[in-house]
Amino acid sequence: MTAPAPQAFPGAAGVLGTAGLQAAAVAAGLAVSASASWPETDSDAEVSPLPGFIDSLFSPLIAEVAGRALSRRDRGCPRDQAAPDGTVIAIVLVTARGDVASAAQVAARVDAGRRVPPLHFFQSVPNAVAGYLAARWQLTGPVVCVSGIRAAMDAAALLIEDADADEALIVSVDLGLTGGAGDRAAAVIVTGPTGRPEAERHGPEGAA
Amino acid sequence: MTGGTPTARRGPGSVVVTGAGAASAYGRGVEALLSGVLSGEPAFALVERFGTANRRVHVAAAMPGSPDLLTELAQAVSEACDDAALPAAVRARSPLFLAVHGDPALARAADADQPGLGPDAFTVAVAGRGGLAEQGLRCYMSACVSASTAIADAAASIARGQVDRVVVAGGYLVEPDQFALFDAGRALADDGRVRPFSAGRRGLLLGDGVGAVVVESQESARARQAPLLARLAGWGRAGDAFHPVQPHPEGHGLARAVTAALQRAGLAGADLGYINAHGSGSPHSDRAEASALWLALGEAAGTVPVSSTKSLHGQALEASGALELIVTMLAARKGMLPVNAGFLDVDEECRLALVLGDALATMPEYAMSLNAAFGGANTALVVGLP
Numbered sequence: 018m019t020a021p022a023p024q025a026f027p028g029a030a031g032v033l034g035t036a037g038l039q040a041a042a043v044a045a046g047l048a049v050s051a052s053a054s055w056p057e058t059d060s061d062a063e064v065s066p067l068p069g070f071i072d073s074l075f076s077p078l079i080a081e082v083a084g085r086a087l088s089r090r091d092r093g094c095p096r097d098q099a100a101p102d103g104t105v106i107a108i109v110l111v112t113a114r115g116d117v118a119s120a121a122q123v124a125a126r127v128d129a130g131r132r133v134p135p136l137h138f139f140q141s142v143p144n145a146v147a148g149y150l151a152a153r154w155q156l157t158g159p160v161v162c163v164s165g166i167r168a169a170m171d172a173a174a175l176l177i178e179d180a181d182a183d184e185a186l187i188v189s190v191d192l193g194l195t196g197g198a199g200d201r202a203a204a205v206i207v208t209g210p211t212g213r214p215e216a217e218r219h220g221p222e223g224a225a
Numbered sequence: 226m227t228g229g230t231p232t233a234r235r236g237p238g239s240v241v242v243t244g245a246g247a248a249s250a251y252g253r254g255v256e257a258l259l260s261g262v263l264s265g266e267p268a269f270a271l272v273e274r275f276g277t278a279n280r281r282v283h284v285a286a287a288m289p290g291s292p293d294l295l296t297e298l299a300q301a302v303s304e305a306c307d308d309a310a311l312p313a314a315v316r317a318r319s320p321l322f323l324a325v326h327g328d329p330a331l332a333r334a335a336d337a338d339q340p341g342l343g344p345d346a347f348t349v350a351v352a353g354r355g356g357l358a359e360q361g362l363r364c365y366m367s368a369c370v371s372a373s374t375a376i377a378d379a380a381a382s383i384a385r386g387q388v389d390r391v392v393v394a395g396g397y398l399v400e401p402d403q404f405a406l407f408d409a410g411r412a413l414a415d416d417g418r419v420r421p422f423s424a425g426r427r428g429l430l431l432g433d434g435v436g437a438v439v440v441e442s443q444e445s446a447r448a449r450q451a452p453l454l455a456r457l458a459g460w461g462r463a464g465d466a467f468h469p470v471q472p473h474p475e476g477h478g479l480a481r482a483v484t485a486a487l488q489r490a491g492l493a494g495a496d497l498g499y500i501n502a503h504g505s506g507s508p509h510s511d512r513a514e515a516s517a518l519w520l521a522l523g524e525a526a527g528t529v530p531v532s533s534t535k536s537l538h539g540q541a542l543e544a545s546g547a548l549e550l551i552v553t554m555l556a557a558r559k560g561m562l563p564v565n566a567g568f569l570d571v572d573e574e575c576r577l578a579l580v581l582g583d584a585l586a587t588m589p590e591y592a593m594s595l596n597a598a599f600g601g602a603n604t605a606l607v608v609g610l611p
């Protein structure tokens with residue numbers, strides 16, 4: 018059902034991000050079914066814009082690496098969903114500093130007594146791009162954002178162990194300090210160390 | 226997949242809350258919070274903390290002056306640990322799960338100063354001021370479900386025996402950046418009141434909120450003969466998979482979160498005696514939440530008393546889950562359910578058994594606190610009287 022994790026492109030700046038995430042996942046007892054990073058190849062020069070998100074690469078980077086990982090997860094699925102019906106995938110974002118580019122722009126406008134663009138309201142929390150991913154790929158599990166890799170892995174492991182999710186998409190992102198240099202993101206899709214019986218995956222039909 | 230409900234598994238351990246601390250526009254301390262909420266008088270007033278000249282709305286629920294978030298969080302953590310009768314040596318072994326928007330200093334920091342700032346550094350600072358453990362810290366930045374997610378994670382970890390105790394704290398103090406953002410997004414109520422589930426509701430209003438709880442295994446609490454505030458009987462989290470910022474119009478994700486929380490607690494909807502709803506006062510969100518409650522609870526949705534205490538203390542963003550769980554626990558223990566303030570008239574799409582007029586005198590055996598956020602993130606926490 019799941020594709021093997023592709024080898025990260027040797028020499029790309031994103032290698033450490035992917036390798037670090039994979040190692041952290043394994044340390045937390047999780048199996049990695051797919052991974053992706055930015056930049057991943059020499060052709061990764063410019064992140065594709067994400068409609069509705071402006072002035073910062075934070076959300077576009079998350080969308081890019083998440084989309085790559087999800088599309089590698091199971092190529093047998095329809096284009097608009099990441100997994101077969103019944104598979105619940107959680108989204109766990111991890112960032113050491115958050116969307117500092119957006120936050121700094123808002124602060125500058127506020128300090129200057131200016132209005133802020135309404136679109137900044139919607140991207141003021143990392144949940145918004147998680148919601149985009151959830152809708153785009155039909156990811157119905159919990160949405161979490163934490164600041165540390167270890168916390169992200171532990172949270173994902175517990176969600177899977179407690180059956181709040183079958184799998185978790187974990188995306189790590191941080192913007193460079195100046196001018197886009199050093200912006201990087203990586204994603205892994207993890208499952209529990211042992212698969213659960215199919216009968217357990219499909220609980221009683223909920224009211225929803 | 227939006228129709229299935231994951232089997233709500235949990236670890237075998239029982240989880241309790243042994244202490245709480247808070248600050249809000251009603252003042253510092255949980256007693257001020259409870260008496261303020263039970264007064265039924267909303268805490269909204271003109272913002273004096275910063276200028277609002279270029280904003281559409283000029284109202285929030287704020288403490289006097291310009292309190293410092295780190296100081297208020299440390300104070301709430303201390304109050305919670307004192308309430309839980311935690312000796313210093315035990316505090317020093319207890320990790321902190323912190324729910325905040327981020328490091329408040331980061332947005333205006335020079336590049337050279339940024340490496341020393343950030344949510345991790347801020348979490349370490351709060352833990353240090355509170356005398357908590359230096360290891361096992363977490364910072365949650367999941368918008369309005371940050372604190373409730375942290376509490377659910379703490380409970381799940383404790384139930385599985387991974388840790389005996391976690392101090393969970395959340396904090397938001399009304400400040401100009403989020404105020405400007407919510408104003409620009411036309412999310413704030415331009416009539417200066419929050420009217421959850423009411424006809425004519427016009428949006429949310431921000432409010433100061435700092436809350437801390439000591440979440441602990443029942444075994445650990447018993448061993449040290451700690452006072453019990455409540456049992457944390459159930460918790461659930463689920464996503465809408467619908468839209469970046471809008472809730473699923475029928476509340477699918479929230480309904481699954483409620484269902485999972487009830488399953489973990491071993492309860493039916495009719496067992497609930499009170500629901501402190503997310504109830505932001507926003508037109509779409511309240512309608513989706515009412516739908517979710519009918520989906521998850523069935524006919525009980527029409528009889529279980531519901532209020533949103535955001536109509537009183539305002540929207541505390543990342544801290545909401547902690548502040549509102551504390552209100553829910555204290556109100557249930559006192560046997561007085563807070564009023565759903567600001568109500569004008571019935572909205573047929575929000576038919577719930579709202580607590581209207583005055584606080585309702587009844588002592589629920591079980592109560593539930595709900596939160597929802599951008600990204601279609603939803604949480605439900607169920608508490609029972611000890």
